[in-house]
Amino acid sequence: MAMRNEGRITTIREALAASEMSRTPTLFNLGGLVIEFSFPRKSHGSDYVLTLTFVDALGSKLKAHVFTNSIHHLPRIRSSNPLLLLTHIQIKKHGNDVYAVYNKKYSSFALFDPKANANNCTTPYQASPGFDIHSIDTTHIQSIFDFSLHYQLVVEKNEYLISLKDLGRSEYFDLLCQVVHIENVGAEDWMLFVWDGTDAPPLHLESNLAEDDPLLLEPAPCLLNVSTLRKFPCVGSVLRVRAHVDISMHAQGMGQWVKIRNMTYETHSGLWLGRLLPTTKLMFLPDNEPTVLECKRAMDERGLGKEGRLPFWSNPLPALTVIDSSSFPFATLMDLITQAEDEITVRCVVRVVAVSPFDVEKFCFDGRNGIILTLDDPTARIHASLNGHDGGMFFEDISSDTFKRRKMDELLGISSEENTNPHRNPPWIQCCIKLDASRFYSMCHTKLVAS
DNA sequence: TTAGGGTTTG
Numbered sequence: 001m002a003m004r005n006e007g008r009i010t011t012i013r014e015a016l017a018a019s020e021m022s023r024t025p026t027l028f029n030l031g032g033l034v035i036e037f038s039f040p041r042k043s044h045g046s047d048y049v050l051t052l053t054f055v056d057a058l059g060s061k062l063k064a065h066v067f068t069n070s071i072h073h074l075p076r077i078r079s080s081n082p083l084l085l086l087t088h089i090q091i092k093k094h095g096n097d098v099y100a101v102y103n104k105k106y107s108s109f110a111l112f113d114p115k116a117n118a119n120n121c122t123t124p125y126q127a128s129p130g131f132d133i134h135s136i137d138t139t140h141i142q143s144i145f146d147f148s149l150h151y152q153l154v155v156e157k158n159e160y161l162i163s164l165k166d167l168g169r170s171e172y173f174d175l176l177c178q179v180v181h182i183e184n185v186g187a188e189d190w191m192l193f194v195w196d197g198t199d200a201p202p203l204h205l206e207s208n209l210a211e212d213d214p215l216l217l218e219p220a221p222c223l224l225n226v227s228t229l230r231k232f233p234c235v236g237s238v239l240r241v242r243a244h245v246d247i248s249m250h251a252q253g254m255g256q257w258v259k260i261r262n263m264t265y266e267t268h269s270g271l272w273l274g275r276l277l278p279t280t281k282l283m284f285l286p287d288n289e290p291t292v293l294e295c296k297r298a299m300d301e302r303g304l305g306k307e308g309r310l311p312f313w314s315n316p317l318p319a320l321t322v323i324d325s326s327s328f329p330f331a332t333l334m335d336l337i338t339q340a341e342d343e344i345t346v347r348c349v350v351r352v353v354a355v356s357p358f359d360v361e362k363f364c365f366d367g368r369n370g371i372i373l374t375l376d377d378p379t380a381r382i383h384a385s386l387n388g389h390d391g392g393m394f395f396e397d398i399s400s401d402t403f404k405r406r407k408m409d410e411l412l413g414i415s416s417e418e419n420t421n422p423h424r425n426p427p428w429i430q431c432c433i434k435l436d437a438s439r440f441y442s443m444c445h446t447k448l449v450a451s
Numbered sequence: 452t453t454a455g456g457g458t459t460t461g
Contacts, residue, residue: 038454045453065454094455101454160457172457262457279456 001106003027003088009140012060016098019091027088027107029136030064030100031144032056033081033151034111036261036283039245039276040074043067047104050074051281054084057147064089064100066109068128071246073104075111076126080284083112083148085124085136108132114148155259155283155291163295164237165198165312167265167272175260175274176291177239180232182247185222190248192241193232194260194274197299199312199378200237204423205270205353207414215354215374217381219271226338234334235308236299237378241274257292259283270353271381306330311378314349314428320411321429323347324393324445328432334379336435345434345444350375351426352411360404365391373443375433384433384441394443397450407448 002024010018015028032054043049047067052075055061064086068074075084088107089100102109108131110124122133122141133141155161161174181193205215219240231254232238241263261281266273285292302308309330331346354374357363363371370387386394398404409416413426432445 043453047453049454051454063455067453097455099455158457174457279458 001025001027001090005029007135007137009085009136009144011058012056012062013058015091015100016060016062025090027090028100029085029087030054030056030062030089031083031085031140032062033144033148034075034077034084035061035081035153036281037075037077038279038281039243039247040071041245041278042071048074052077052084053281055151057144062098062100064102066102068104073128075109077111077282077284078125079113079115080286081114081148081151081153082125083114083144085110085112085131085141085144087131087136106130112145114145153283153286153289155285155289157291160262161259163198164196164200164239167200167239168203172262172264172277175239175263176285176295177258177260179256179258180238180254181224181228183222183224183228184248185220188244188246190243190246191220191222192243192247192274192276193238194241194258195233195236195238196295197233197236197302200239200272202311202313202351202376202378202425202428203267203270203272204425205413207422207424213354214356214372214383215381216269216271217374217383219266219268219273229334230338230340232334232338234332234338234379235302235304237272238334239272239274241276243276245276245278257285257287257289257295259285259291270376309335310349311428313378317349317430318427320427320449321431322447322449323430323432324447325432328445331433332379333375333377333382336433336441337380337382339435341435342437343435345432347430348375348377348433349428349430350377351413351428353381353426355408355412360401360408363391363395363404365389365395370442375431375443382441384443386443390442390444390446393445393447396447398448403450407450411448 009029009031034054037052040050048071050066053063086109108128110127110131112124177194177196183191185191328345328347356372370391373384413424415421434442434444
């Protein structure tokens, strides 16, 4: 195969033009900044594959497909816009799409973090075995380094880009968000925790409440310890996103902003669960990217006091409950979960998504006896007890079991035409919740309105 | 070789 200009790095534009003209396959050296990439995965052939898009010093973009024997030999993109050098690369066409193909037999690559080595452009953080920096004209490398230091990535907005508050609007979507945590939840299963400061919409639930089912607290099995949860934001929803690929080698420090392109979602027991697709692409964004700044500004406007603690979706608040004291501070359920103090009572706006026992005739509020309520807000879901004196107070104005049943149905969003509506939509209520020294939650100072 | 893709009413 013919190599064009050995040692020289060609511009993308030049390589495309030359490959168009040439009748025989030609190899090129290319260099640029990686702006988007797929997760590493097994190809349908014998190799592992990762695709990426890079931009060169003239602003041209090109996709590259990298095939290697081992998943560990694929490029690792660990920061926003690393510098990529590709040598002995073939340009191929598929329909109207043109892309670079990395062949493990004769191609090589190297990745540099220009921000980490501004003064040393010859030390890659990762290189394929065949890579030799001395085979490339260093003046070309320097020009790409210079370009990288001034490059400002700007996310192109399109109709697929949504915020978490728009979740469910389309089956496939893009998300611009901050990664707050990554957890390995099985051999090949990873969970990504992402946040953009907005509240995911409340979901409808199955009307058919299984007997005394307190519902799941997480959309998929994944237990996080309190120290991890304490690093999560307390306002806005943190979406759990399931990934069936090893995302560990791209794992960033907490707080990295990303654009996830082409993902989807599922729902489980009224909880959102995002899902990465084999075609999902990731873009690391610098903290000063304009769309990121817009996101942060919206968060600042929401404020962090009382207003910021009220679910975006709870206005107007139906008057189903009253509280007997307004002296407790407003909090989200995540405020409560991550609370460092031993004991505290707060005011929350939540939905009652389940109750155990379901049968009101089994309700008993003697001493420590009571019921378990499953409460959620845009930030979390918890089990809270309602017992003893607080339980008595909650139902103080509700005398008969028939009335109690009607009020509980109202609270759980069960429609009176039971057989016609398969879903229920619990209304928002205000309540007080106490966290005790054993980290149990209980509802208190709250009363159902008898009407 | 593999992937490629903004996605299916047959």
